[in-house]
Amino acid sequence: MANWDAIVIGLGGAGSAAAYHLAARGCRVLGLDQHHRGHALGSSHGKTRIIRQAYFEHPSYVPLLRRAYQLWNELQLAYGEQLYHPTGLVELGPADGVVIPGVLRSAAEHGLAIEELSVDEVAHRWSGFAGPRLRQHGDWRAVIEKDAGYLRVEDCVEAHLRLAEQASATLRHDRPVRQWRTTGQGVEVTTDDGIEVAAKLVIAGGPWNGTLLSSHGIRLRVLRKYQYWYRPKLSGYAQHDGFPCFFHETPTGYFYGFPGIGDEGLKVARHSGGTPVESPTSPHPIDREEQRQIEDFLKGYLPGVGAQLKAQSGCYYTMTADEHFVVDLIPNAPQVAVVAGLSGHGFKFTSVMGELASQLAIDGETMLDTSLLRFGR
Ligand SMILES: Cc1cc2nc3c(=O)[nH]c(=O)nc-3n(C[C@H](O)[C@H](O)[C@H](O)COP(=O)(O)OP(=O)(O)OC[C@H]3O[C@@H](n4cnc5c(N)ncnc54)[C@H](O)[C@@H]3O)c2cc1C
Numbered sequence: 001m002a003n004w005d006a007i008v009i010g011l012g013g014a015g016s017a018a019a020y021h022l023a024a025r026g027c028r029v030l031g032l033d034q035h036h037r038g039h040a041l042g043s044s045h046g047k048t049r050i051i052r053q054a055y056f057e058h059p060s061y062v063p064l065l066r067r068a069y070q071l072w073n074e075l076q077l078a079y080g081e082q083l084y085h086p087t088g089l090v091e092l093g094p095a096d097g098v099v100i101p102g103v104l105r106s107a108a109e110h111g112l113a114i115e116e117l118s119v120d121e122v123a124h125r126w127s128g129f130a131g132p133r134l135r136q137h138g139d140w141r142a143v144i145e146k147d148a149g150y151l152r153v154e155d156c157v158e159a160h161l162r163l164a165e166q167a168s169a170t171l172r173h174d175r176p177v178r179q180w181r182t183t184g185q186g187v188e189v190t191t192d193d194g195i196e197v198a199a200k201l202v203i204a205g206g207p208w209n210g211t212l213l214s215s216h217g218i219r220l221r222v223l224r225k226y227q228y229w230y231r232p233k234l235s236g237y238a239q240h241d242g243f244p245c246f247f248h249e250t251p252t253g254y255f256y257g258f259p260g261i262g263d264e265g266l267k268v269a270r271h272s273g274g275t276p277v278e279s280p281t282s283p284h285p286i287d288r289e290e291q292r293q294i295e296d297f298l299k300g301y302l303p304g305v306g307a308q309l310k311a312q313s314g315c316y317y318t319m320t321a322d323e324h325f326v327v328d329l330i331p332n333a334p335q336v337a338v339v340a341g342l343s344g345h346g347f348k349f350t351s352v353m354g355e356l357a358s359q360l361a362i363d364g365e366t367m368l369d370t371s372l373l374r375f376g377r
Contacts, residue, residue: 004030006362020160027362032177046315048258051149061372092122094141094249116142123135156347209318223276225316228268229265245257253273319344
């Protein structure tokens with residue numbers, strides 16, 4: 001006899017949302033995480049994450065993003081604190097590159113409001129972007145998405161956890177799951193406290209999913225990544241100046257960042273690259289070469305920021321081969337739902353991932369089309 005309707009392994013971005021949605025549907029939920037609440041050892045820390053809808057990665061994500069936006073709005077209302085900050089996002093790159101054509105395609109297919117600009121117009125609107133290298137790219141275009149912005153990442157996780165508890169979920173941190181297995185129609189999950197039995201299981205172990213799912217034919221690659229905060233030497237880069245989030249497709253990789261927020265500084269990171277690691281470890285060693293690339297990017301494209309580093313933090317991307325997520329039931333184990341391989345662009349989706357995982361676990365199917373995100377695609 002199951003003592004829980006559902007167990008969720010991993011209470012980070014996706015798992016906290018899954019625990020909330022399951023509990024909100026009246027399930028008796030047990031959530032387990034190996035680390036303490038609010039830890040910075042996985043993939044959901046570092047103050048901010050970009051959220052945008054005109055998705056260059058694939059237009060099929062747009063309906064999921066529409067739902068994600070709704071859910072973030074509902075969450076922040078229920079939590080009583082702002083989680084989503086609509087600063088706008090400027091994306092810049094070659095007219096025939098990956099980002100600009102991808103954004104235009106998603107916007108056209110789904111009727112999304114965007115504004116196309118020349119790079120000169122961008123530099124005129126925000127002088128902070130008027131870097132020496134921008135002017136060299138005669139073939140570049142820019143797109144502005146006004147409803148894009150950022151999410152407060154740790155607060156989003158905490159909001160899901162708190163509302164899950166208010167809906168009667170039991171959450172236990174510092175409880176590593178040592179093993180799980182299916183038993184007939186249900187599951188058994190082993191921790192150092194013993195065995196917990198449930199009817200359904202949701203696995204949302206982020207960069208540890210490779211271990212949790214090692215015998216289920218999912219190949220994930222973990223990359224160590226960094227985020228950097230700089231104290232801008234010139235004014236005009238702060239959120240209160242109207243400076244937006246930004247994403248540049250450059251000849252040396254994809255770089256993105258956020259306006260300066262309060263006294264946190266301006267955060268910037270490199271989306272491409274990253275160091276492959278066997279599994280997450282801490283502390284993160286400093287990567288001088290990546291820091292050099294970041295400062296070279298700033299010098300070329302946001303020259304008023306300078307190179308006064310305020311803070312840096314390591315994090316992990318968990319990559320699938322095609323960089324699309326996996327959200328599905330495990331083949332041959334329909335009582336187990338998985339959210340995995342968020343591939344460095346998944347936080348904005350975690351609200352809807354949690355809802356999809358709860359639907360998979362309870363109903364065996366999802367309300368939205370997730371065919372791009374199936375196990376055996
Ligand atoms: C530097 C950086 C910048 C990013 N920028 C963006 C962005 O701007 N926009 C965006 O949308 N996305 C972004 N992402 C990606 C996004 O943050 C991740 O895709 C997302 O946070 C992953 O969430 P997750 O739930 O899969 O993993 P996590 O949040 O890491 O959660 C996994 C949880 O599972 C727990 N766990 C694992 N194994 C076990 C076990 N055996 N027992 C118990 N608990 C276990 C872990 O302790 C952890 O708490 C970025 C990622 C990084 C690293």
